[in-house]
Structure formats: structure tokens, C-alpha cells
Amino acid sequence: MSVNPLFKVILHPFIKESIASLKAMTNLTGVAGDPFMDKVEDFRFKGYAVCSDVTGSLDGVIMMHHYPETAIAIGNSVCQNMFNETYAFDAINDDLRNALAEWGNTIVGRSTDLHSRHKLEYGFSSPYFVEDLTEMDKYLVGVKQVITVPIMVEGIGRYYFNLLIRDVVEQVANVDIDAQSIDVENTHTTPLPLTSTVLVVDDSAMIRKAISRFLNNLGYHNVIEADDGIGAIEAVKAGKVDFIFMDVVMTRLNGDAALAELRNMGSQVPVVMLSSVTDNILVKQCQKHGISGFIFKPINANNGAETIAKYLKIAAAVAI
Structure with a gap:
């Protein structure tokens, strides 16, 4: 059949x-x-x-x-x-x-x-x-x-x-099933000092561990973590956060909603969003609130430090 x-x-x-x-x-x-x-x-x-x-x-x-x-x-x-x-x-x-x-x-x-x-x-x-x-x-x-x-x-x-x-229910499926993903311009313009505090927000412990390692390899050792958007907001309220890498889809509060709340609070901390979803509407919504880039997963040991460094405007060679 x-x-x-x-x-x-x-x-x-x-x-x-x-x-x-x-x-x-x-x-x-x-x-x-x-x-x-x-x-x-x-x-x-x-x-x-x-x-x-x-x-x-x-x-x-x-x-x-x-x-x-x-x-x-x-x-x-x-x-x-x-x-x-x-x-x-x-x-x-x-x-x-x-x-x-x-x-x-x-x-x-x-x-x-x-x-x-x-x-x-x-x-x-x-x-x-x-x-x-x-x-x-x-x-x-x-x-x-x-x-x-x-x-x-x-x-x-x-x-x-x-x-x-x-x-x-039958329907005509005349679509381009090989459509390509979108790209996002990096708007972060100045190098982030190595003494900065970087917040990594993701509900995946594996991703938090990986990004923290990439940051450590690049010379950033003041790295803190949160497992959802509520934790991100609490971390920003609790003390100085200089830069954020934040996933979009999380358990209690998604990253796009947390980003909007941070901006409503008056925080202008640079935020780079992370997601496996390449949705134009979502990206534009985040851009309205001011983001310093959008990383589309996956990232791994081969490209992780280089990808992270690009958004921090530093040389990936720092990791070597």
C-alpha cells in the first residue's frame, strides 16, 4: 500500500x-x-x-x-x-x-x-x-x-x-518542505570584559553546563545559572548581571516573556536568545525588546566557544 x-x-x-x-x-x-x-x-x-x-x-x-x-x-x-x-x-x-x-x-x-x-x-x-x-x-x-x-x-x-x-481530514499539502532557516544580525557592538558576570538561562542542565564551559574556556569565570525565565528575572533583581544567554522555550516562564519583563523593569542588560525553533515571528518579537543576537541550536564543542565569542565580540582564540 x-x-x-x-x-x-x-x-x-x-x-x-x-x-x-x-x-x-x-x-x-x-x-x-x-x-x-x-x-x-x-x-x-x-x-x-x-x-x-x-x-x-x-x-x-x-x-x-x-x-x-x-x-x-x-x-x-x-x-x-x-x-x-x-x-x-x-x-x-x-x-x-x-x-x-x-x-x-x-x-x-x-x-x-x-x-x-x-x-x-x-x-x-x-x-x-x-x-x-x-x-x-x-x-x-x-x-x-x-x-x-x-x-x-x-x-x-x-x-x-x-x-x-x-x-x-484530507488537505492539499503543496508546500516547500525544504525551506531554509532564518538568520539574525548580531547587534552587540563592544567587547564584554572578562570580569563581567554572565547569566546562562536554560531548562536543560546539559546546555547550561556546556555554555558555562565555553564561557570558562573564553576566560569568563563569573558565570551564574538559572533554569527558567523566573530564575533569570530573580537573578537580575538580586545583583549585577552584565550579559545573558537565554533559551526561549522553558518550563515555568519562557525566555521571550522573561525578556519582555526585564525590559519592563528597566533593565537594558544585553541578552542573546537561544532556541532550536527558527520562527520569524518569535525572533521579531524578541528584537522589539532589544536583543544582542539569536543563537539557533545545536551548539557543541566544535563550534560552541566560537559561536559564544562572536556574540561577546571577543576573539575565539582566547580559548586556545
């Missing part, structure tokens, strides 16, 4: 972004196989899964899932690429969960943003993660079709994308 072109359009950005993020965040190479119809009654979950609910014209779930050994290998590679250290965990732990969560968030964020920019009549929930196989059967309730795409990872194994479809 052939696969409906609409389903290919829905899946394509996820597959494309997962292969790109795999290369950028792990230095591993992935190749996608052809999409095919899985039999619902024969479908089996492999293990660790990143899921996003699909709503609107399509009711279902898009799922990227792995055999545990594949998830472990990819998680180790994400950690190694982020911190330039050898990781060899043999079971899923908090470090690997954080690494896989960051990889999954990057993929889903970039993919769903591409869909939203085409104003298609379906949307996606924030990604969530499932490790317990006993919890996964509930996702098959009411499912009428399953579309599967395997991704082969050189030297590792494979993972899968599945589109679990409960109901769908």
Missing part, C-alpha cells in the same frame, strides 16, 4: 532535521529508508521514545524511538560531542536522558516550526519522553494506520520515525 503524500509531508521535516541534528550533535551519519505502512496489529515499540501529539486536521502521534542500545550509543555521542570528553555509559542514566532530551527537543522544535510557518491545519505538542515499554501501548489506542521510516546510523544501528494516525 502506498503512503499518502500528506503523511510524507508531515514526516519529512522530522526525518530531515533528525539526520541534520545527528550530524551536528554527534558527528554520526544517518540515512533514511523509504516510508512504509506498518500493520497496526503487528507494530511493536522498541524502547526509548520521543513523542509529539498531532492535533487539528490530523489526530495522532509522531514518535522517534530507538532500541535501548541505540539510544545509549547516541546519548553517549551527544555528550562526547558537547563536552569533548569520552562517554561510555552502558545504561540510560540522567546524563543520557538530558542528552537525548536535548537532541529530541532540537529535532521536534525545528520540525514543528517549519510546519507552522506553512500555516498547515495541524499542530504539534511539546515533545515528551517515554522509556517504560508498559506505558507505550496506550499510544496505539484508536490508531488506524502506522507510517514508519527507518533511519540507519553508520556504525551504531537504527532508530525509527512513526506516524500513528487515529483520524485525518
Whole structure:
């Protein structure tokens, strides 16, 4: 049975972004196989899964899932690429969960943003993660079709994308599914002194750790952290903060809302936003409140210090 072109359009950005993020965040190479119809009654979950609910014209779930050994290998590679250290965990732990969560968030964020920019009549929930196989059967309730795409990872194994479809309203999907991301001009103009206090705001402990390391390598040792927008506001109120790197999508308060509140408070501290979502509207909203740049994830050990240095207007050679 052939696969409906609409389903290919829905899946394509996820597959494309997962292969790109795999290369950028792990230095591993992935190749996608052809999409095919899985039999619902024969479908089996492999293990660790990143899921996003699909709503609107399509009711279902898009799922990227792995055999545990594949998830472990990819998680180790994400950690190694982020911190330039050898990781060899043999079971899923908090470090690997954080690494896989960051990889999954990057993929889903970039993919769903591409869909939203085409104003298609379906949307996606924030990604969530499932490790317990006993919890996964509930996702098959009411499912009428399953579309599967395997991704082969050189030297590792494979993972899968599945589109679990409960109901769908047909629509014409005549879109450019290879649209490019946007770029943002860096408005920060003067070098930031190495004695400055830099605040790193992200709900991912892994990203906070990585950016703090990049800053340390560049000579900035007065680095403080917050895990959401409320923490950022509290840090600015509590004392002197000279520069902020802040994620957009976070748990209690998003970075764009925190940025607006900081400006309402009268704070003009330079802020560089971080996000895996390349949304023109979001970027313009942040620019209205005054930002000193916008970094699109992923960042890793190969490009992290150089990327950070560019926004601080200092020479990346300081890290050497």
C-alpha cells in the first residue's frame, strides 16, 4: 500500500532535521529508508521514545524511538560531542536522558516550526519522553494506520520515525518542505570584559553546563545559572548581571516573556536568545525588546566557544 503524500509531508521535516541534528550533535551519519505502512496489529515499540501529539486536521502521534542500545550509543555521542570528553555509559542514566532530551527537543522544535510557518491545519505538542515499554501501548489506542521510516546510523544501528494516525481530514499539502532557516544580525557592538558576570538561562542542565564551559574556556569565570525565565528575572533583581544567554522555550516562564519583563523593569542588560525553533515571528518579537543576537541550536564543542565569542565580540582564540 502506498503512503499518502500528506503523511510524507508531515514526516519529512522530522526525518530531515533528525539526520541534520545527528550530524551536528554527534558527528554520526544517518540515512533514511523509504516510508512504509506498518500493520497496526503487528507494530511493536522498541524502547526509548520521543513523542509529539498531532492535533487539528490530523489526530495522532509522531514518535522517534530507538532500541535501548541505540539510544545509549547516541546519548553517549551527544555528550562526547558537547563536552569533548569520552562517554561510555552502558545504561540510560540522567546524563543520557538530558542528552537525548536535548537532541529530541532540537529535532521536534525545528520540525514543528517549519510546519507552522506553512500555516498547515495541524499542530504539534511539546515533545515528551517515554522509556517504560508498559506505558507505550496506550499510544496505539484508536490508531488506524502506522507510517514508519527507518533511519540507519553508520556504525551504531537504527532508530525509527512513526506516524500513528487515529483520524485525518484530507488537505492539499503543496508546500516547500525544504525551506531554509532564518538568520539574525548580531547587534552587540563592544567587547564584554572578562570580569563581567554572565547569566546562562536554560531548562536543560546539559546546555547550561556546556555554555558555562565555553564561557570558562573564553576566560569568563563569573558565570551564574538559572533554569527558567523566573530564575533569570530573580537573578537580575538580586545583583549585577552584565550579559545573558537565554533559551526561549522553558518550563515555568519562557525566555521571550522573561525578556519582555526585564525590559519592563528597566533593565537594558544585553541578552542573546537561544532556541532550536527558527520562527520569524518569535525572533521579531524578541528584537522589539532589544536583543544582542539569536543563537539557533545545536551548539557543541566544535563550534560552541566560537559561536559564544562572536556574540561577546571577543576573539575565539582566547580559548586556545
